[in-house]
Amino acid sequence: MRVATVGIGGAGGRLVDSMWLDDEQRDTTYLGAACAVDTDAEALAELTAVPDDQRHAFGQFETNGPGTDGDRAMGIAAIEDEQLEVRRAIDPLITSDIDAIVLVSGLAGGTGSGATAHIADALREIYTIPIYCVSVLPAGSDADTATNTIKALRALKTPVDGRILFDNEIWLGSGQTVEEASETLNETVATRLGTLFSAGEVAGSELVGESVVDASEIIATISDSGFVTLGYASQDVHADGNTGGDSVIDRVRERFFADSSDDVDEIEAYDAVETTLRRSVRGKLTADCALDSADRALTVFAGPPAWLLRDAVTDGRKWLADELQSPEVRSGDMPMPDGSRLSVLVLFSGVTELPRLTELERLAEEAA
Numbered sequence: 001m002r003v004a005t006v007g008i009g010g011a012g013g014r015l016v017d018s019m020w021l022d023d024e025q026r027d028t029t030y031l032g033a034a035c036a037v038d039t040d041a042e043a044l045a046e047l048t049a050v051p052d053d054q055r056h057a058f059g060q061f062e063t064n065g066p067g068t069d070g071d072r073a074m075g076i077a078a079i080e081d082e083q084l085e086v087r088r089a090i091d092p093l094i095t096s097d098i099d100a101i102v103l104v105s106g107l108a109g110g111t112g113s114g115a116t117a118h119i120a121d122a123l124r125e126i127y128t129i130p131i132y133c134v135s136v137l138p139a140g141s142d143a144d145t146a147t148n149t150i151k152a153l154r155a156l157k158t159p160v161d162g163r164i165l166f167d168n169e170i171w172l173g174s175g176q177t178v179e180e181a182s183e184t185l186n187e188t189v190a191t192r193l194g195t196l197f198s199a200g201e202v203a204g205s206e207l208v209g210e211s212v213v214d215a216s217e218i219i220a221t222i223s224d225s226g227f228v229t230l231g232y233a234s235q236d237v238h239a240d241g242n243t244g245g246d247s248v249i250d251r252v253r254e255r256f257f258a259d260s261s262d263d264v265d266e267i268e269a270y271d272a273v274e275t276t277l278r279r280s281v282r283g284k285l286t287a288d289c290a291l292d293s294a295d296r297a298l299t300v301f302a303g304p305p306a307w308l309l310r311d312a313v314t315d316g317r318k319w320l321a322d323e324l325q326s327p328e329v330r331s332g333d334m335p336m337p338d339g340s341r342l343s344v345l346v347l348f349s350g351v352t353e354l355p356r357l358t359e360l361e362r363l364a365e366e367a368a
């Protein structure tokens with residue numbers, strides 16, 4: 001599916017930078033357009049991938065230039081003053097091939113926390129395609145950042161169609177600062193979002209899989225109630241029998257004889273799909289949650305066609321439906337004939353029980 005991505009504030013801009021780089025590395029493109037908006041002109045100037053003419057400073061009057069320094073009220077004042085200008089900067093991104101708008105921000109500072117819901121509101125008035133937010137939760141137990149985060153998440157509930165979370169607390173190494181780790185953290189987010197959004201954007205009919213995920217299925221899975229969290233796992237399959245060929249004959253063979261390819265052992269492929277799925281579900285999610293509180297899920301199996309065994313994918317979907325005690329589990333595959341890795345992305349939607357949110361709520365309440 002094609003998305004237009006808007007980075008809001010420092011973390012938002014850097015995350016969109018990472019998505020841009022992720023998109024460039026893929027065979028197909030999911031990033032239809034991208035821009036960054038911030039009250040901090042210097043932070044905008046430090047971005048590396050988002051084109052210069054897609055970086056927009058706002059709130060220069062309220063902030064005197066260098067951002068809000070964690071002041072959510074100032075972030076709100078800044079966006080209220082220039083809501084129309086900011087929306088007009090985003091408008092050219094929303095062309096007819098865009099399936100969804102994705103607003104990306106950290107919610108612990110002043111700009112991302114204050115501006116994201118207002119921008120969603122402004123876009124909602126015009127566009128009927130889904131608007132999602134990707135929200136970074138802060139690490140640590142600071143009351144101010146917890147308060148900004150909780151207020152922002154509440155403000156986002158109505159204007160967006162899905163809230164995807166990434167929790168710095170569980171992804172930061174011990175003793176590491178966000179600054180030191182930001183590149184790794186942002187790559188993690190970009191890989192997961194990139195695998196999700198590029199599902200169904202497969203170029204060329206010879207690459208279409210047994211059952212590709214299309215934009216409408218992703219949209220149907222993402223719920224506007226609760227939260228969304230993403231799991232991911234990946235393993236090398238190149239050495240163990242990927243045909244590796246890329247001639248027309250190799251591709252035709254992979255396409256039509258994928259299930260009976262004599263180069264890939266079926267039992268090995270079945271095991272690989274099963275193990276990678278289980279690792280994606282049981283491994284670290286973008287935000288930790290009680291899985292049985294999810295009401296829908298979607299899995300994307302990506303890799304060389306011969307490894308995407310239909311039986312394994314079908315059984316994997318059933319296993320996950322059992323795990324979640326929910327019949328609403330969709331799955332699809334993303335054949336990558338030249339790939340050497342098998343990857344599984346799993347999206348949990350409608351999640352209501354997230355221990356980190358409970359903790360942030362407690363910190364915010366204590367401070368109030």
Ligand SMILES: Nc1nc2c(ncn2[C@@H]2O[C@H](COP(=O)(O)OP(=O)(O)OP(=O)(O)O)[C@@H](O)[C@H]2O)c(=O)[nH]1
Nearest residue numbers: 009010011067068069070106108109110111112182
């Ligand atoms: N994952 C990730 N988190 C970040 C990054 N930068 C900042 N954060 C987190 O996001 C929170 C908000 O920081 P910023 O995005 O810089 O704040 P802002 O929205 O620009 O707001 P102000 O600078 O206060 O006006 C921080 O407290 C961190 O928790 C980043 O590059 N990656």
Ligand SMILES: [Mg+2]
Nearest residue numbers: 009010040067
């Ligand atoms: Mg900032």
